[in-house]
Amino acid sequence: MSTADATVDEDAEVRSPGFDLLRRFVAGDLAELRVVLALAVIWLVFYIQEPRFMSSVNLSNLVLQMTAVGLVSIGVVLVLLLGEIDLSVGAVSGLAAAIMAVLNVKHGWSPYLAIGAAVAAGLAIGLFQGAVFTRFAVPSFVVTLAGLLAWPGAQLKVLGETGTVNINDPKILGLTNTFYSDTVGWILALVGIAVYAALALRARQSRVSEGLSAPQLGLVVLRIGLVTIAALIAVWVLNDDRGVPLAALILVGFCLFFFYITTRTTFGRHIFAVGGNAEAARRAGIGVNRVRVIVFMVASMMAATGGIMAASRLLAVNQSSGAGDFLLLAIAGPVIAGTSLFGGRGSVWHALLGALVITSISNGMDLLALESSVKFMVTGAVLLAAVVIDAIARRQRQAAGRV
Amino acid sequence: MNANGSTPVLALKGVSKSFGPVQALSDVDFEVQPGEVVALVGDNGAGKSTLVKTIAGIHTADEGTISFEGNEVTITSPTDAVHLGIATVYQDLALCDNLDVVENLFLGREETGDGPAAVLHQLDEVGMEKQTGELLENLAVTITDVRAEVGTMSGGQRQQVAIARSLLGEPKLVMLDEPTAALGVRQTAQVLELIKRLRDRGYGVVVISHNLADVFEVADRIFVLRLGQKAGEFGRDASQDQVVGAITGASGNGGKR
Numbered sequence: 001m002s003t004a005d006a007t008v009d010e011d012a013e014v015r016s017p018g019f020d021l022l023r024r025f026v027a028g029d030l031a032e033l034r035v036v037l038a039l040a041v042i043w044l045v046f047y048i049q050e051p052r053f054m055s056s057v058n059l060s061n062l063v064l065q066m067t068a069v070g071l072v073s074i075g076v077v078l079v080l081l082l083g084e085i086d087l088s089v090g091a092v093s094g095l096a097a098a099i100m101a102v103l104n105v106k107h108g109w110s111p112y113l114a115i116g117a118a119v120a121a122g123l124a125i126g127l128f129q130g131a132v133f134t135r136f137a138v139p140s141f142v143v144t145l146a147g148l149l150a151w152p153g154a155q156l157k158v159l160g161e162t163g164t165v166n167i168n169d170p171k172i173l174g175l176t177n178t179f180y181s182d183t184v185g186w187i188l189a190l191v192g193i194a195v196y197a198a199l200a201l202r203a204r205q206s207r208v209s210e211g212l213s214a215p216q217l218g219l220v221v222l223r224i225g226l227v228t229i230a231a232l233i234a235v236w237v238l239n240d241d242r243g244v245p246l247a248a249l250i251l252v253g254f255c256l257f258f259f260y261i262t263t264r265t266t267f268g269r270h271i272f273a274v275g276g277n278a279e280a281a282r283r284a285g286i287g288v289n290r291v292r293v294i295v296f297m298v299a300s301m302m303a304a305t306g307g308i309m310a311a312s313r314l315l316a317v318n319q320s321s322g323a324g325d326f327l328l329l330a331i332a333g334p335v336i337a338g339t340s341l342f343g344g345r346g347s348v349w350h351a352l353l354g355a356l357v358i359t360s361i362s363n364g365m366d367l368l369a370l371e372s373s374v375k376f377m378v379t380g381a382v383l384l385a386a387v388v389i390d391a392i393a394r395r396q397r398q399a400a401g402r403v
Numbered sequence: 404m405n406a407n408g409s410t411p412v413l414a415l416k417g418v419s420k421s422f423g424p425v426q427a428l429s430d431v432d433f434e435v436q437p438g439e440v441v442a443l444v445g446d447n448g449a450g451k452s453t454l455v456k457t458i459a460g461i462h463t464a465d466e467g468t469i470s471f472e473g474n475e476v477t478i479t480s481p482t483d484a485v486h487l488g489i490a491t492v493y494q495d496l497a498l499c500d501n502l503d504v505v506e507n508l509f510l511g512r513e514e515t516g517d518g519p520a521a522v523l524h525q526l527d528e529v530g531m532e533k534q535t536g537e538l539l540e541n542l543a544v545t546i547t548d549v550r551a552e553v554g555t556m557s558g559g560q561r562q563q564v565a566i567a568r569s570l571l572g573e574p575k576l577v578m579l580d581e582p583t584a585a586l587g588v589r590q591t592a593q594v595l596e597l598i599k600r601l602r603d604r605g606y607g608v609v610v611i612s613h614n615l616a617d618v619f620e621v622a623d624r625i626f627v628l629r630l631g632q633k634a635g636e637f638g639r640d641a642s643q644d645q646v647v648g649a650i651t652g653a654s655g656n657g658g659k660r
Binding site: 206207210211212213264265266267269272273275276277279280281283284285286343344345397398 | 481495496497498499500501502506510511512513515523524525526529532533536548550554555
């Protein structure tokens with residue numbers, strides 16, 4: 001046993017590769033692997049308890065269930081990258097869904113306009129909250145807490161006396177009720193794999209041709225292989241049920257888009273910089289407040305998007321849309337998947353991965369017909385475990401930084 | 404102006420600065436030649452930071468003139484100073500620990516690719532990494548992995564990254580605030596070597612330091628401030644006692660050439 005004190009760092013060089021891998025595993029460098037393993041354990045446990053959990057019908061349902069929370073989580077990831085928090089995303093999702101439903105059902109707006117209005121409302125709310133946060137330097141926690149209290153009030157107002165608005169527009173319901181044929185599913189998978197492989201190989205090639213260090217070709221091929229297997233299995237399972245759902249494509253599409261924004265553009269780089277060291281970012285000439293306001297707008301916009309998908313799946317919007325544990329699940333997901341609450345570390349994919357974990361747990365517990373008391377406690381325990389791991393990983397990184 | 408008659412990269416004449424009743428600088432003349440390392444020493448509150456911040460545009464001088472490369476200039480903001488070619492590395496370094504060396508070097512001035520990539524503000528990672536490698540190699544800075552997070556690096560490496568970053572804007576004058584504070588012996592040596600290389604490449608360098616051993620190791624000229632006034636100016640041949648005397652006021656202006 002090595003002593004866990006400050007001297008540990010000094011013998012870092014003599015450690016075995018295995019120990020190094022273990023350290024990286026804990027320190028969060030391999031956070032995704034940790035989560036995938038945890039997910040495998042969760043699935044195995046539920047499968048042993050209830051084999052129907054792994055049926056293609058249930059796994060398809062799982063995908064549909066995770067869409068709304070996953071979309072909201074994408075915005076949450078961006079806010080967490082800044083080192084801030086947005087507690088209003090659940091409330092905003094409910095309000096946006098209410099706006100869409102009322103405009104479409106009661107005022108006869110076309111579904112596209114109604115969805116557009118709901119998304120615009122999300123952007124406006126984000127602009128407002130971001131402006132208050134940056135202009136008056138009020139902690140984002142408090143600004144969005146006020147939103148958490150206020151927007152459900154607006155939601156009641158929008159819904160009016162009836163309280164519940166049933167949606168029957170085929171376009172809106174189709175968002176979560178459209179499934180593509182087997183052929184289309186396979187074509188989508190193959191095109192996706194081909195594009196990914198081409199981009200990965202080209203990125204490596206451009207580094208090689210400039211004489212920069214590049215990952216080994218074998219490693220790149222391995223990654224392509226893993227993505228291929230994952231995509232083919234996913235399509236195979238979904239095709240075995242109703243086919244690839246449109247909802248899944250929407251979720252993956254948003255993930256891809258924001259993955260590109262956060263990792264390949266100057267704006268994304270600035271998000272990480274502000275989350276890492278806002279003062280350094282400011283001195284480097286980055287418009288820190290501009291970045292913050294835009295990210296809060298994205299968070300509210302994604303909350304609205306998630307709310308629309310949730311409404312489509314529930315066929316209705318009522319007073320409790322976006323309420324309950326929706327907000328906490330949307331924040332817990334990315335944190336479980338490895339996005340840091342302290343800012344500057346995380347990935348848009350954590351939204352998808354986290355939603356998968358969270359939804360798997362709740363779906364599995366539903367299948368086992370557990371009481372809600374147990375469900376709440378288990379979900380809370382999972383979140384607590386994730387946050388503790390995040391804090392430990394942060395400490396480890398700081399210790400490593402002192403070498 | 405100087406013995407060799409060349410134009411100083413920076414010349415302050417009669418600069419004064421007060422904060423309310425506190426006279427932080429009074430009538431200071433200060434010069435830096437290209438390819439010269441000037442150490443700025445003095446006790447706490449002597450006015451070193453005020454002088455550097457005045458040059459860097461954080462403070463504006465109440466009186467006096469500032470000339471840059473022979474032309475009189477007014478510096479009213481940090482942006483003015485940067486545009487003139489004055490780079491300042493503050494003690495806190497202002498690095499993002501969660502970003503790697505390339506990302507930190509180009510922070511706020513990221514390069515994008517051509518064509519559609521420019522429209523999308525898509526980063527030119529390969530180009531930036533290449534330039535980073537060339538810059539660090541040019542400065543003989545040994546950082547094995549320019550894609551390693553800065554937060555995992557030693558204090559000396561971080562200082563070198565911060566200095567390298569200040570050079571990306573192609574400055575003429577580099578000011579370093581306590582570059583060796585809190586560094587170990589070997590790391591201090593690395594940073595001092597880097598400062599010497601800056602001088603060899605023709606930059607004017609101003610170093611604030613409390614450590615006289617470091618100052619004597621690297622400085623061509625030692626400028627002592629005391630109570631906001633010049634208390635002495637020494638060459639490399641001065642003794643440490645003379646400098647200490649000027650800093651503490653024991654020897655008055657005796658060291659002045």
